[in-house]
Amino acid sequence: MARDIYSDLDRLTDQLSELRHSLMKQANSTASDVSTALAPHARHIARQFRDEGQQLSTAMRRNPAAATGAVFGALALGAILTLLLSGSRSRD
DSSP: OHHHHHHHHHHHHHHHHHHHHHHHHHHHHHHHHHHHHHHHHHHHHHHHHHHHHHHHHHHHHHOHHHHHHHHHHHHHHHHHHHHHHHHHHHHO
16 A cells, blocks of 8 residues: 555656656747747837937937926926825835
């Protein structure tokens, strides 16, 4: 009886090891597929950010008064959001 249990336990351990190995291979394959699929999108987004940044820089050079107002507005919004978020976290 004890030998049957030990042999079953050994067999289940081997099956678990094979399953773990199979899942690891599948996870690595899936991660590789996702990375391959996302790389072109990431490059496209990076190009868009670069282009938009250049356009923003050009607009700021052309109209420094508006740029200053936009920067102060963004800082004010950031401060307000920080206060709101810190207040909601303190309640949790």
